Amino acid sequence: MLTDIQIAQSCKKEKITVIGEKLGIPEEYLELYGNYKAKVDYRLLKDLKDKPDGKLILVTAITPTPAGEGKTTTTVGLADGLRKIGKKSVVALREPSLGPVFGIKGGAAGGGYAQVVPMEDINLHFTGDFHAIGAANNLLAAMLDNHIQQGNALNIDPRRITWRRAVDMNDRQLRNIIDGLGNRTDGTPRQDGFDITVASEVMAVLCLASDIADLKERLSRIVVGYTYDNEPVTAGQLKAQGAMAALLKDALKPNLVQTLEGTPAFIHGGPFANIAHGCNSVTATRLALKLGDYAVTEAGFGADLGAEKFLDIKCRMAGLKPDAVVIVATVRALKHHGGVAKDQLNQENLEALEKGLPNLLQHVDNIKNVFKLPCVVAINRFPSDCEAELKLIEDKCRELGVNVALSEVWAKGGEGGKVLAEEVVRLCDQPNDFTYAYDLDLSIKEKLETIVRKIYHADGIHLPGNVPKQIRQLEDLGFGNLPICMAKTQYSFSDDQTKLGAPRDFNIVIRNIKVSAGAGFIVALTGEIMTMPGLPKVPAAEKIDVDENGVITGLF
Numbered sequence: 001m002l003t004d005i006q007i008a009q010s011c012k013k014e015k016i017t018v019i020g021e022k023l024g025i026p027e028e029y030l031e032l033y034g035n036y037k038a039k040v041d042y043r044l045l046k047d048l049k050d051k052p053d054g055k056l057i058l059v060t061a062i063t064p065t066p067a068g069e070g071k072t073t074t075t076v077g078l079a080d081g082l083r084k085i086g087k088k089s090v091v092a093l094r095e096p097s098l099g100p101v102f103g104i105k106g107g108a109a110g111g112g113y114a115q116v117v118p119m120e121d122i123n124l125h126f127t128g129d130f131h132a133i134g135a136a137n138n139l140l141a142a143m144l145d146n147h148i149q150q151g152n153a154l155n156i157d158p159r160r161i162t163w164r165r166a167v168d169m170n171d172r173q174l175r176n177i178i179d180g181l182g183n184r185t186d187g188t189p190r191q192d193g194f195d196i197t198v199a200s201e202v203m204a205v206l207c208l209a210s211d212i213a214d215l216k217e218r219l220s221r222i223v224v225g226y227t228y229d230n231e232p233v234t235a236g237q238l239k240a241q242g243a244m245a246a247l248l249k250d251a252l253k254p255n256l257v258q259t260l261e262g263t264p265a266f267i268h269g270g271p272f273a274n275i276a277h278g279c280n281s282v283t284a285t286r287l288a289l290k291l292g293d294y295a296v297t298e299a300g301f302g303a304d305l306g307a308e309k310f311l312d313i314k315c316r317m318a319g320l321k322p323d324a325v326v327i328v329a330t331v332r333a334l335k336h337h338g339g340v341a342k343d344q345l346n347q348e349n350l351e352a353l354e355k356g357l358p359n360l361l362q363h364v365d366n367i368k369n370v371f372k373l374p375c376v377v378a379i380n381r382f383p384s385d386c387e388a389e390l391k392l393i394e395d396k397c398r399e400l401g402v403n404v405a406l407s408e409v410w411a412k413g414g415e416g417g418k419v420l421a422e423e424v425v426r427l428c429d430q431p432n433d434f435t436y437a438y439d440l441d442l443s444i445k446e447k448l449e450t451i452v453r454k455i456y457h458a459d460g461i462h463l464p465g466n467v468p469k470q471i472r473q474l475e476d477l478g479f480g481n482l483p484i485c486m487a488k489t490q491y492s493f494s495d496d497q498t499k500l501g502a503p504r505d506f507n508i509v510i511r512n513i514k515v516s517a518g519a520g521f522i523v524a525l526t527g528e529i530m531t532m533p534g535l536p537k538v539p540a541a542e543k544i545d546v547d548e549n550g551v552i553t554g555l556f
Helices: 004-010 016-023 071-084 098-102 119-123 129-149 201-208 212-221 241-248 282-291 303-318 331-337 350-370 387-399 409-428 444-454 467-476
Strands: 030-032 038-040 055-061 089-093 114-117 156-161 165-167 177-179 190-192 194-196 223-227 232-234 255-259 264-267 294-298 324-329 375-380 403-407 460-462 484-487 507-516 521-526
Touching (some): 004 114, 004 119, 016 038, 016 255, 055 071, 055 409, 071 089, 071 114, 071 294, 071 375, 071 403, 071 409, 089 282, 114 119, 114 409, 129 223, 156 190, 201 212, 201 303, 264 282, 282 294, 303 350, 303 484, 324 331, 324 350, 331 350, 331 387, 375 387, 375 409, 387 403, 403 409, 444 460, 444 467, 444 507, 467 507
Parallel strands (some): 055 324, 089 264, 089 294, 165 194, 324 375, 375 403
Antiparallel strands (some): 114 255, 223 232, 255 264, 507 521
């Protein structure tokens, strides 16, 4: 059996200029990065402003498990499937982060015969967007520390600096550091730390900005710390936004690639969904909507994280309205939620499947009854799935008025996504009453309680220690009307990753509240969320290699 990378390397790719022609992109808007990658100037959107949008399809999933769900694979295969049934589809995905590629997760360009290519480039340096974001993040950090070193005219309290440095690698050693050591001219010693680049607010800002002017305005609002008088200090006060935007001017342009079957794909931006808003850039999504009749996009991790933020943050800010939602599940993952060990998942077990099904059904209920959107459950089929297990899922979903479609895109590409594509087209033709989970005019505490009760089905929230004071300060500073970005484990509806399925009788503990003023949301940190992951005992990097001809192996 061929590996994902062998399949990707064996396919015949079309020149990116041909992909651009398929979409009708004028040549002057394409900036080529070799033969198979290009950036598209976001100013194309101005020329397309009078063109009606296509249909917007969100692909999300059940709560992730070690068994895997195949969300990106399904997203790519659905877009190819739509082309197979005669629809003009475009994919819009996030860029993978380097850290997880070398850690546990491996590549993030789909799998089997439903991939975006060139997958090696996409998973590694791609067009340099993440490097630019890291550089802009660290320029702001350098200017902040330099301001303190050069006299501290803004009266910044070094103990209340909230801006951290960034690197796009899983490096736990950098989570907490002391810097500025040495001679007096080497800086002011203070406690500091690194986040992974995808957790930087610069990433969120880039993904939500509409153009250079909006980018600079958002960058200027970033809060980097507080003064001795408890006043926020911004990047604008440090006069950093212009130089940061200069570093980001090319990164702001979406990247155009293709699927194995030649379907156009925009891959741009990559905020994590457990610590940020988990969606590709607004610009890429808008281009996909203008250039295709069906834009297929995804949100990170399960629907309680990525989809909730896509709908409550991205759609609200960008004025987007989804036409249909696909919830990806596997029989294996649902049996894991039912308590089956990973090495036993290939055995038929209807009892465990029924025990794990509430996880899927809660996600379905949230999409259908909280957000009022039509949805379909896509079962990413594995050879070990038995007919009785598949029928049980179908029967339970039908009770909620939701259809189930088998997805066989991993093995068959677009041909295996035609059934799902036909159901999605049917759903897109239905009117919907899309609504947000909460209103912005609620207090921060009320918004938190609404999310945890409606989406997680928790009993409520617990605000220990200094958190009530943090909330009051943010509301006093005028940030109370912002949406909420929940930073929570992806492995459970709760803030305890060991609680599988659809747990009940729990509270969500909010351990810290902070503002991402540039991105435009409040971040609520729960549980033990790490903004800098570490490598596992046996990292994926140990298997990755390149030969004398430059051919990469071991990358998924």
